[in-house]
Amino acid sequence: MGLFDKLKLGLAKTRRAFSDRVEMVLRRRRIDEDVFEELEDALLSADVGLDTTGFLLDRLTKEARREKLETADQLIPVLRREIHAIVAARTDSVKSVSDSMTSLYYDQNGLTVVLVVGVNGVGKTTTIGKLAYALKQEGKRVMVAAGDTFRAAAIEQLSVWADRAGVDIIKQTTGSDAAAVIFDAIEAAKARRADVLLCDTAGRLQNKAHLMDELEKIYRVIAREVPGAPHETLLVLDATTGQNAIIQAKLFQDVAKVTGIVLTKLDGTAKGGVVIAIGKELKIPVKWVGLGERLEDLQPFSADDFATALFDSLS
Ligand SMILES: Nc1nc2c(ncn2[C@@H]2O[C@H](COP(=O)(O)OP(=O)(O)OP(=O)(O)O)[C@@H](O)[C@H]2O)c(=O)[nH]1
Ligand SMILES: [Mg+2]
Numbered sequence: 001m002g003l004f005d006k007l008k009l010g011l012a013k014t015r016r017a018f019s020d021r022v023e024m025v026l027r028r029r030r031i032d033e034d035v036f037e038e039l040e041d042a043l044l045s046a047d048v049g050l051d052t053t054g055f056l057l058d059r060l061t062k063e064a065r066r067e068k069l070e071t072a073d074q075l076i077p078v079l080r081r082e083i084h085a086i087v088a089a090r091t092d093s094v095k096s097v098s099d100s101m102t103s104l105y106y107d108q109n110g111l112t113v114v115l116v117v118g119v120n121g122v123g124k125t126t127t128i129g130k131l132a133y134a135l136k137q138e139g140k141r142v143m144v145a146a147g148d149t150f151r152a153a154a155i156e157q158l159s160v161w162a163d164r165a166g167v168d169i170i171k172q173t174t175g176s177d178a179a180a181v182i183f184d185a186i187e188a189a190k191a192r193r194a195d196v197l198l199c200d201t202a203g204r205l206q207n208k209a210h211l212m213d214e215l216e217k218i219y220r221v222i223a224r225e226v227p228g229a230p231h232e233t234l235l236v237l238d239a240t241t242g243q244n245a246i247i248q249a250k251l252f253q254d255v256a257k258v259t260g261i262v263l264t265k266l267d268g269t270a271k272g273g274v275v276i277a278i279g280k281e282l283k284i285p286v287k288w289v290g291l292g293e294r295l296e297d298l299q300p301f302s303a304d305d306f307a308t309a310l311f312d313s314l315s
Pocket of ligand 2: 125126148200
């Protein structure tokens with residue numbers, strides 16, 4: 001299966017929630033109040049969120065007036081264009097999933113350090129495994145650092161993923177200092193001339209002060225050991241949490257220098273419209289999406305492909 005087909009399949013529930021209602025709109029010939037109400041339902045049911053839905057309806061109303069649109073079907077390409085514009089504003093670096101496997105910022109001349117953050121259970125460790133695999137497929141020399149020293153099974157879980165991806169892991173025992181583990185990993189990565197070091201971290205938001213202290217220390221160590229690093233701080237968000245993901249992102253932006261989002265578990269949720277809300281409300285690009293639990297179930301996010309997949313059966 002190609003990457004686009006996989007994205008489309010992953011978005012199946014979102015597409016259903018969304019397109020069924022848009023189809024009701026298409027059954028109406030003339031544009032009236034009900035048309036806008038039904039479009040509102042379509043957007044909300046795909047978890048686009050109140051603010052972003054309001055924004056889109058406003059744009060649709062204005063465009064309908066400006067372009068003197070008369071029939072409901074004329075609104076669909078407008079909606080598609082507006083959604084694409086929102087999503088593409090943050091992600092125009094990747095035009096199509098086939099353009100580039102890795103939408104990561106690289107240091108071409110040395111070690112690239114990527115820090116992965118997010119709350120409990122969103123998919124950080126899994127994403128690191130998948131990312132390690134994708135980067136390795138591109139010919140990069142990849143290592144991972146077991147920076148989640150908090151949860152008992154975390155290190156073992158990352159070891160399993162490192163094995164699957166065929167990359168080296170640097171780890172210590174549970175309870176050791178996360179910044180010290182990452183320091184060790186950087187030294188090892190330099191010695192082994194690795195291209196990329198992916199650092200796992202513990203997911204804790206409830207204890208924000210502690211999280212802030214620990215992350216600050218990790219940032220300090222990384223910046224001291226590798227000038228300009230971390231090159232990326234990827235925030236992992238779970239698509240099944242819908243609008244809650246936006247709240248998490250805003251909290252994390254206060255404590256970490258987030259450069260990109262990985263949106264996991266897009267498969268099997270009808271809340272994929274959260275991609276649009278993220279595009280509208282956060283100034284961070286979605287760089288990757290998770291579409292399953294296997295090694296190859298991660299792909300670079302493409303605004304073009306997202307809009308095409310969402311509207312596929314409607315045009
Ligand atoms: N369906 C699906 N499941 C996923 C995806 N990404 C992760 N998961 C699952 O989500 C669960 C949690 O993933 P982890 O990688 O352990 O999450 P984490 O953020 O590291 O969790 P903590 O270390 O506890 O903070 C696992 O069961 C994963 O298999 C995805 O894209 N799709
Ligand atoms: Mg983890």
